[in-house]
Amino acid sequence: MTDNTQPAVRLDQVSRLFGSDYAVQDVSLDVAQGELICLLGASGSGKTTLLRMIAGFDSPTSGRIMLGDRDVSKLAPSRREIGMVFQNYALFPTLTVEKNVEYGLRMRGWSARDRSRRVAEMLERMHLSAFAKRRPSQLSGGQQQRVAIARALAYSPKLMLMDEPLGALDKALKQDMLREIREVHREFGTTILYVTHDREEALTLADRVAIMRNSKLVACTPVTDLFHAPPTAYAAEFFTGANLIPVDRLPGAEDQGPAGVDLVASVRPRDLTLGVAQQGWTLQGTVADSIFLGDDASLTIDLNGLSVVAQVPLSAAAASPVGSSVRVAVERSTIHVLEDDRK
Amino acid sequence: MATQPVRPSERVFSILTGIAIGAIIVIVLAPAVLAVVLSFSTDSAISFPPKNWGFDRYVDFFTSPQWTDPLFLSIRLGLMSALLALIVGLATLIAVHRSRLPFRGGIETLSLVSLVLPVSAYAVAMFVVYSATGLRGTEIGIIMMYAMLGLPMVVLIGGTAIRQLNGDVELVANVLGASKFRAWGGLTFPMLAPAFIAAFAAAFQLAFEEAVFIDFLGGPGLKTLPKAISDSVRYGSDPVITAIAATLVIITTVFVAIPLGVARGRKHD
Amino acid sequence: MSSTRAHDAKGATRSSGWHPHLGPWQGLLFAAPVLAAIAFFVVYPLVQLFIQAFSDGAGLERFAEVFTNPVSVRALTTTIVDSLIVALIAVLAGGLIAWTLHATTRRWLRVLTWIALLIPFTMGTIVKNYSILLLLVANGPINSALLGLGVIDQPLQLLYTPIAVVYGIAYSLLPYAGLTLFSVFSHVDHNLIASAKVLGATRMTALRTVIFPIVRGGMLTTAALIFVLSLGFYVTPVLLGGLRSPFLATVINQQIFTLYDFPGASATAIVVLLIALVALGAAILAGGRNAGRQMLR
Numbered sequence: 001m002t003d004n005t006q007p008a009v010r011l012d013q014v015s016r017l018f019g020s021d022y023a024v025q026d027v028s029l030d031v032a033q034g035e036l037i038c039l040l041g042a043s044g045s046g047k048t049t050l051l052r053m054i055a056g057f058d059s060p061t062s063g064r065i066m067l068g069d070r071d072v073s074k075l076a077p078s079r080r081e082i083g084m085v086f087q088n089y090a091l092f093p094t095l096t097v098e099k100n101v102e103y104g105l106r107m108r109g110w111s112a113r114d115r116s117r118r119v120a121e122m123l124e125r126m127h128l129s130a131f132a133k134r135r136p137s138q139l140s141g142g143q144q145q146r147v148a149i150a151r152a153l154a155y156s157p158k159l160m161l162m163d164e165p166l167g168a169l170d171k172a173l174k175q176d177m178l179r180e181i182r183e184v185h186r187e188f189g190t191t192i193l194y195v196t197h198d199r200e201e202a203l204t205l206a207d208r209v210a211i212m213r214n215s216k217l218v219a220c221t222p223v224t225d226l227f228h229a230p231p232t233a234y235a236a237e238f239f240t241g242a243n244l245i246p247v248d249r250l251p252g253a254e255d256q257g258p259a260g261v262d263l264v265a266s267v268r269p270r271d272l273t274l275g276v277a278q279q280g281w282t283l284q285g286t287v288a289d290s291i292f293l294g295d296d297a298s299l300t301i302d303l304n305g306l307s308v309v310a311q312v313p314l315s316a317a318a319a320s321p322v323g324s325s326v327r328v329a330v331e332r333s334t335i336h337v338l339e340d341d342r343k
Numbered sequence: 344m345a346t347q348p349v350r351p352s353e354r355v356f357s358i359l360t361g362i363a364i365g366a367i368i369v370i371v372l373a374p375a376v377l378a379v380v381l382s383f384s385t386d387s388a389i390s391f392p393p394k395n396w397g398f399d400r401y402v403d404f405f406t407s408p409q410w411t412d413p414l415f416l417s418i419r420l421g422l423m424s425a426l427l428a429l430i431v432g433l434a435t436l437i438a439v440h441r442s443r444l445p446f447r448g449g450i451e452t453l454s455l456v457s458l459v460l461p462v463s464a465y466a467v468a469m470f471v472v473y474s475a476t477g478l479r480g481t482e483i484g485i486i487m488m489y490a491m492l493g494l495p496m497v498v499l500i501g502g503t504a505i506r507q508l509n510g511d512v513e514l515v516a517n518v519l520g521a522s523k524f525r526a527w528g529g530l531t532f533p534m535l536a537p538a539f540i541a542a543f544a545a546a547f548q549l550a551f552e553e554a555v556f557i558d559f560l561g562g563p564g565l566k567t568l569p570k571a572i573s574d575s576v577r578y579g580s581d582p583v584i585t586a587i588a589a590t591l592v593i594i595t596t597v598f599v600a601i602p603l604g605v606a607r608g609r610k611h612d
Numbered sequence: 613m614s615s616t617r618a619h620d621a622k623g624a625t626r627s628s629g630w631h632p633h634l635g636p637w638q639g640l641l642f643a644a645p646v647l648a649a650i651a652f653f654v655v656y657p658l659v660q661l662f663i664q665a666f667s668d669g670a671g672l673e674r675f676a677e678v679f680t681n682p683v684s685v686r687a688l689t690t691t692i693v694d695s696l697i698v699a700l701i702a703v704l705a706g707g708l709i710a711w712t713l714h715a716t717t718r719r720w721l722r723v724l725t726w727i728a729l730l731i732p733f734t735m736g737t738i739v740k741n742y743s744i745l746l747l748l749v750a751n752g753p754i755n756s757a758l759l760g761l762g763v764i765d766q767p768l769q770l771l772y773t774p775i776a777v778v779y780g781i782a783y784s785l786l787p788y789a790g791l792t793l794f795s796v797f798s799h800v801d802h803n804l805i806a807s808a809k810v811l812g813a814t815r816m817t818a819l820r821t822v823i824f825p826i827v828r829g830g831m832l833t834t835a836a837l838i839f840v841l842s843l844g845f846y847v848t849p850v851l852l853g854g855l856r857s858p859f860l861a862t863v864i865n866q867q868i869f870t871l872y873d874f875p876g877a878s879a880t881a882i883v884v885l886l887i888a889l890v891a892l893g894a895a896i897l898a899g900g901r902n903a904g905r906q907m908l909r
Contacts, residue, residue, distance in 0.1 A: 055514075057632060078518065078521060080518075083518065084515060084518045088511060090511035092530055094530065094533040094534055107519055107520030352816070356815060364708055367705050371728045371731060374740065375731050377747055431646055431649060434643070435643060435646040437642045438640070439643075442634035442635070442642065443635055453646075453654070454646050459837070460654075461840065461841070461888050462844040462845065463846040463861035463864050464884040467877050467880075468657035468661045469653070470877075471660045471874065488653070491649055523633075552735075552737050555846045576745075591739050592734065592739065
């Protein structure tokens, strides 16, 4: 981390009203230099609207957006020193790959020699040198996205915005691109704001994850913390796929959580085992479904109306086929008792 | 996808529709084919089937000023009015699709009005206006009228193409440092080039073969090719007309129908 | 919830801040040419039509004239009836062509049909009508063929009949019908008929019960459009119909070029526009706005 402790991006109570509906409501967030933050949320949560405001395509109804020490809330995108990558690549179809990557440099008045040097450099780093003279229509999806990234990073922007960039790619390609984006982040050290609805992408890439829900920012914590100590029930369910068990099923659990609110115990499928709990609770139920995962199996278990998912080794699953009665062990050490904020 | 008919009623249906399509194609191609066939006859009067064959009528067409003067006038008027339509149309497209002007949707619809107005009524109305403003019988008057008729082509074809563009392309250009106009000029406009060429060709075609307004709004010295042909037909038909007809069919088929067909075909596939 | 807003809360409208599009005033600047064109070439002429028709106070009599004078009444009924026939033919033939283009898999048929569809578009107005004239004339190919085959023993009078006019107008308008219907059909999923067939329907039933309800609105709007366009046709009725099969356009032609009756011509023109307006209004009410949008895409 550099000695410049000023945040790369500061959002100060940013809101966007459309008529009387909030698309984004009072979002405040600091992004440190060189950080990769994932803006994670379901569709309609406001993450894209927020990103567009940071890019400059829209202005907030109230609040401020600061990039470095500048208030850019009403500034045109061209003056914000940012780079952007879209889900549909948005490459310039009438220009070659070279000219696409060169575009930002041309707009900033770089000399022809500097431009060609930098373009060659970027193409090399993104493994695109062979395609320099091709048109975007002649490239595959993954190649097009790499061109888009090269184009965005060519003039070394202070901030890079990525709007669901892997949405149009198939699963295998996504994995490759995720690794490339990680490498790009490491190599260039750019601050990155990455919007997605896919929690696996967030897991792979993010330093911190900012969860958006219904136009509000619900949480912003480092990935590991989010995983092991989720701040709210929604975050736990959405991000980790945790089971949420009402505390009345686990007598005594409410002591572990805040007082005065509806409580729910979050426990990850991996932490549920079949058998008797050593220090916790044992619940009775029937196996409703069993899904083969390779090394493990995912069992959907019906506990008297409450459905939970347990991830168990194949041997355990084999002993408890669909329809059989099982005992589920919930260990005290594996649960997080949280406020139930799912409404 | 199965296209084989299995039941007798289906087969009958297929045959009937097949015959209908065939009949339509024949009925549509007949006049064009006839014109082309007759153009190669050298009989002194038009008769079918032709008894003598030759290129005489084409020679007559391209060598007599009686026909080449109207031809060049039509070409000139066509090019200038199509250009004017393109310029006004371009400005209109910017106002409708890239600005926040209120009622811009209504303006787009209004710009298409000259396409739908019944020609005979419209011609009377323009006759009255042009007579009152002294534009009747002037070349600039005809060019403006033809541009007005060609404008819907630009707005329609250009508008369809703009709607199909990826809007993010311009946003990316903005982020990369381009101003709005720079992005539109350097990126959007080239992407729309095929549409503008098609629109220009359509507007030119419309002006080139226009035959109603030239009667109402024209005058001496404004003898376009359609006017020359219709005068000739009205006062006894000159066989050269078949050569003109055939030439126009072939040229416009090559320059308009085929590109349009190819473009549509590619989109369909 | 903090209510301290750094900027004035103007609600949805904010005057500052960058926007990807131009502002309203800049937009007005770019719209100025077309607005001027609409004012001079649409609004002003329509106003002038009314002024002319009502000049020297005899306006209402002139309109009555249009509906009482035997010549113009004949032209009126011919125009309306023939235009309805043209609309019907154009939609049926255009629909058949558009469906063939949409559904066929044979490349040669598709190319041939495209050429057939676009040929009337590409022939000039005069050329088109002249060629049809040549086709229908007494010593033309149709009569020669029929005479030669012994079907008739005297050449048929095809020219200057309603048949000639309807043929001519339908010929010119077929591309419009075909293209708009092609647009409408292109939004019909190819798999709909296959699904219906799998469920047991014959091709005809599938077309009738599944496809037709979807495209019905678009076809109605197309028919209305063709009707309106046909009403105003000028060259075809004058050239192919003559005085024996007059359209309102023929009457206008006489009024302007022979009788120099400009107020009378204006009145007739207004009647044409009124009929067109009524037809469009009826179509919009019947088909709804969606049909129009279907066509525009």
